Amino acid sequence: MSAAAPKKPDHVYLIDGSGYIFRAFHALPPLTRSDGTPVNAVLGFSNMLLKLIEDSDAEYIAVIFDAGRKTFRNEIYAEYKAHRPEAPPELIPQFALIREATRAFNVPAIEMPGFEADDLLATYATQAAAQGHEVTIVSSDKDLMQLVSDHIALYDPMKNRKIGRAEVIEKFGVGPEKVIDIQSLAGDSSDNVPGVPGIGLKTAAELITTYGDLDTLLARATEIKQPKRRENLLGNAEMARISRDLVTLRRDVPVEVPLSDFAKRAIDGAAMDFLVKNEFRTLAAKLNARLGEAAIKSARTSTAPSPAGDNEAPAAAPSQGAVPTFTAKIGDGYELVQEVAALEKWVATAHKVGSVAFDIETTSLNVNEAKLVGVSLATEAGHACYVPLGHVGRTGDLLGGGAEAPKQIVLARALDILKPLLEDPAVLKIGHNIKYDMAVMARYGVDVAPIDDSMLISYVLEGGAHGHGMDELSELHLGHSTIKFNDVAGSGKSQVTFDHVPLDKALAYAAEDADVTWRLHGTLKPRLIAEGLMTIYETIERPLIPVVAQMERDGVKIDAQELSRLSQDFAKRMGEIEREIHAIAGTEFNVGSPKQLGEILFDQLKLPGGKKGKTGAYATGADVLEELTVTSGHPLPQKILDWRQLSKLKSTYTDALPLAINPETGRVHTSFALAATSTGRLASTDPNLQNIPIRTEEGRKIRRAFVAEPGNILLSVDYSQIELRLAAEMAEIEPLKQAFREGADIHAMTASQVFGVPIEGMDPMVRRQAKAINFGIIYGISAFGLAQQLSIPQGEAKAYIEAYFKRYPGIRDYMERMKKFAREKGYVETLFGRRCHVPGINDKNPARRSFMERAAINAPLQGTAADIIKRAMIRMPAAFAEAGLKGRMLLQVHDELLFEVPLAEKDESARVARAVMESAHLPAREISVPLIADAGTGPNWAEAH
Structure with a gap:
């Protein structure tokens, strides 16, 4: 008879109450009960606690709270936590309610005067592990990492990741058993733990690794070779020992509530x-x-x-089967506000609630041309209004009032009432793509802040999984089909601008926008906490909104005459190429006609690989022409590609950009889409200024037309090989990492290691091949793609790739790891925790599946680069202001930032911009490969790059 399987250890969950409280408080907008009691932290806490109860496998669970600020540590060191700010006034009354919430969910709420919650967590965790239980401490607090062992782990709910021994080593450079020694040396400014001056985590880890422990280090401090470090250790030895007493968690607190009382109920x-x-x-x-x-x-x-x-x-998710009395139907309870008193009442309600959904209606989607037509507000689900401000009369139809404008508040008076609300730092303004609303209101002298954006919240949660427009999200999360713009303004030639929409239709449409925005925000924002994505939103996406809005307002100066000259030059060259094409083809035809071109290529010239589509015409896209160029050796496909490139540059830029110059500013104002890509990159539209080719002479000529105002100069700062550096980091390719640290020629080094040739006297073609592989690999390039790029046989390209993988096996491991992760999760992650969704990764269609596998490989790299430059953009205005610089950031083109700076400040501006960009990943993420930003200046963009 076989022995019974050993009983699975019970799982004990110990929740760091303080961590939950402050995350909940900062995650949600101000909320109050009808009696005025603030409850946003209580709601967030309740959401998170319920989710943990439902999702975990806990047999025992408790929430551990701090009982007060004074503990035994203040007797050891009076200045301990002396600089900690008091809790916000609106949070203080929520502490008791949160403890009440804990008990209401049948979870013990534990605290003990004289001890910190961390000491209680340490004591209960130690007891549970000694009894053979598995312990999970729900917290990401670094002070608790000293507790990690084979039976005790931390869980970070924000990032949805377990913190075990490996993660502790990643954080401190040593195992959990040495964390106390590290913190004793490095100190902790947030808790006012002094440590030893001049010693940070990295140095502390080096010292403890070398000498074993704090006592040994202090006893042998005279052996330290660096004079300053030796002096600091000798002079602050006692302070290091005091710091050790402060950071060491008590594991023997005489707790009054036994562990057995934590049994899950x-x-x-x-x-x-x-x-x-x-x-x-x-x-x-x-x-x-x-x-x-x-x-x-x-x-x-x-x-x-x-x-x-x-x-x-x-x-966190839309409610199903909700209690009917709890929910107002979308479309009910909307108010048309046409009197000052009614608007003042709405504003007063918004001040009381502490948050308001806000949306505007205008005459145009172009921010710099749009005129304000009306404003909609919502202060709770189902309670919304529309304030018409710029509707006009129109003879005979829509308004039903002949040529007279409808009754509405005078615009200037309405703005006087709205401005204090929209600028009040105590009232959160919630919008959907609020960047547009902010930009228009700024033209009317209103600076909308603080803000939240339901579109960007959705983007952080599910970027790449679906679109993030309000209509789509309303269907997806609220089960509600919204009124469309065409329903109220008409379509085609009969469409009118919103100022001509009748007020009954305007009310239904505009108030619904505010109502749906309010509901989407309430539905999606708590998910950021539950799914560990709040940091991405709060540190990258939300603070970027005003920065990008300012860039769009500033615009960039264009030399229209230079573009006109270029347009004429392109037209002339297109004519020359067209004549060459006709000579090669042996007949004249419309070069711009795909149908006629297909007949020439495949019927007349009999080139291989012709495929007809459903219309009966041959496919003649760029991919077909590029393949023909390689496989057929015929000159015609390449000539067509050359002609098309010039045609596109002419129509997209040299002809179109002068028409995009704003007559009031004399500058071109692009719009940056914040939620358009799956990897977090910004996209430029109306006009697109990110796709001007830089590697072709024609593209560089177009960039010459981007110029600085008199007395200024353009400054371009561009990350050097950032995605390749990140590939070396994320795939752990030590030779490449070392090469980047040493500033080596990475492509020459790769060529030397992969092809076995010396760097000295290397054939430039060999280096070019290595460069193509280096950059191609991170995009999942195939042997066919590399063969096309290098104009070599496919078998030779395949051999190159295999040799690369053999030399750097880490890159293949990384690729397989990303594909596996994507197949299991449906997304991949950047170093900062952004999720890049890859729908179709498990598709039965091999072509689609293969495409998404390549996306899964590249998205973490491109997404991390996008996160880093966004972090740089957020910090840049403050860095310039602190340095007393007047320059302004104009454009972002993926890894490049373009500035316009006073000529006298060009060197200092370049220094500051480079410093910000090269350190943008800190302190959130240490990267062992240096990030390098190259800076250049010039009177135009081409010369600056």
Whole structure:
């Protein structure tokens, strides 16, 4: 008879209450109950706690809180945590409610005067591990990493990742058993732990690795060769020992509540009572669906819902089967505001609530031409208004009032009322693509802040999985089909601008926009916490909005005469190429006609590989022509490609850009789409200024037309080989990492190592081949693609790639790891935790599947580069201001930033910009490969790059 399988250890979850509280408080906009009590942190905490209870395999669970600021550590060192700011006033009344919430969910709320929560966590974790349990401490606090062991791990809910021994070593450079020694040396400015001056985490790790522990290091400090470091250690030895006492967590606190009391208990009606009392209607509806009617009957009858409606940010996912009295129907309760008193009432409500969904209607999508027509506001689900401000009369139809304009508040008076609200730092303004609204309002003298954007929240959650327009998200998350612009303004030639839309239709359309924005924000924002994506949103996407809006307002100066000359030159050269094409073909035809070109290539010249589409015409796209150029050796396909390139440059840039110059500013103002790519990159539209070729002479000529104002100069700062550097980092290719650290010629080094040729006297063609492989590999290039690029046989290209993988096996491991991760998760991640979704990674269609596999390989690299330059852009205005520089950032072209700076400040501006870009990954992420930014200046963009 076989022995019974050993019993699986019980799992103990210990939640760091302080971490949960502050994440919840900063994640959600200000919310109040109908009695005025602030509850945003309570709601966020309840959401996170319920999710953990539902998702975890806990047999034991408790939340550990701090009982107060004074502990035994203040007796050791009076200045301990002395510089910690007081909690925000609106958070203080929520502390007791959060403890009440914990108990309402049948989870123990543990605290003990004189000890920090970390000491209680350490004590309970040690007890549980000693009893044979597995322990998960729900926190990312570095101070708790000293507890990590074979049976104790941390879990970071923001990043949805476990923190074990490997992650501790990644953070501190040593294992958990040495973390106390490291912190004793490095100190902690946030807790006012002094440590030893001049010693950071990296140096501390080197010293402890060398000498073994703090006591040995201090005893042998005289052996340290660096004079300053030796002096600091000898002079601050006692302070290091005091720091050790401060950072060492107590594992023997005489706790009063035994671990056995943490046994997990079912959620019951007490939770429902708590949620209804605090007016958390959507979360209550979610719990209702989970528990059933019987469990919550007492809550329904004992506490009537507030007549104010849905006064909360909803749970992480759209509610299904919600309690009817908790939810207002979209479209009901909308108000047309035509009187000053009514607008003032709405503004007062928004001030009281502390947040407002905000949307504008205008005459144009072009920010610099748009005239304000009206404003819509929402202060809770189902409660929205539209304030018409610029509607005009039109004889005979739409307004039903002849030529007279409808009744509305005078624009200047309305702006006087709205401006204090829209600029109030205590009221969160929620928009969908709010960058547009901010830019238009700025032209009217209103600086909208602080802000949240439901479009960008969706983008952070599911970038690449679907679109992020309001209509699509409303269908997806709210199950509601919105009114479309064409429904109210008409379509085609009969379409009117919004100032001609009748007020009843304008009200329904505009108020719905604000209502849906409010609901989307409430539905999606809590998911950022639950899914560990709040950091991406709060540190990258949200703070980038005003920076990009300012860049769009500034625009860039264009030399229209230079473009006109170029246009004439391109037209002349196109004519010459066209004559050559006709001579090669032996007949005249319309070069711009794909149908006629296909007949020439495949019927007349009998070139191989012709394929007809559904229309019966041959395919003649760029991929077909490029393949023909390689496989047939015929000169015609390349000539067509040359002609098409000039034609595109002429129509897209030299002809179109002069028409895009704003007559008021004399500059071109592109629009940067913030949620258009799957990797986090910005996209430029109307006009697109990111696709001007830089590697061709024609493209460089176009860049010469981008110029600086008199007395200024253009400054271009460009990351050098950033994606290749990140590939070396993320794939852990040590030879490439070392080469980057040493500033070596990376392509020559690769050629030498892969092809076995010396760097000295290397054939430039061999280096070119290595360069093509280096950059091609990170895009998942195939042997066929490399063969086309280098004009070599496919077999030779395949051999090159195999030799590359053999020399750098880490890159293949990385590629397989990313594909596997994507197949399991549906997305890949950047170094900063951004999710890049790759739908179709498991598609049955081999072509689509292969395409998405290549995307899965490149997206973490391109996405990380995008995160880094965004972080640089966010810091740049403050860095320039701090240095007293007047320059302004005009354009972002993937890895490049373009500035316009005073001529006298060009050197200092370049220094500051480079410093910001080269350190943009810090402190969020250490990268072992240096990031290098190259700077250049000139009177035009071509010379600056």
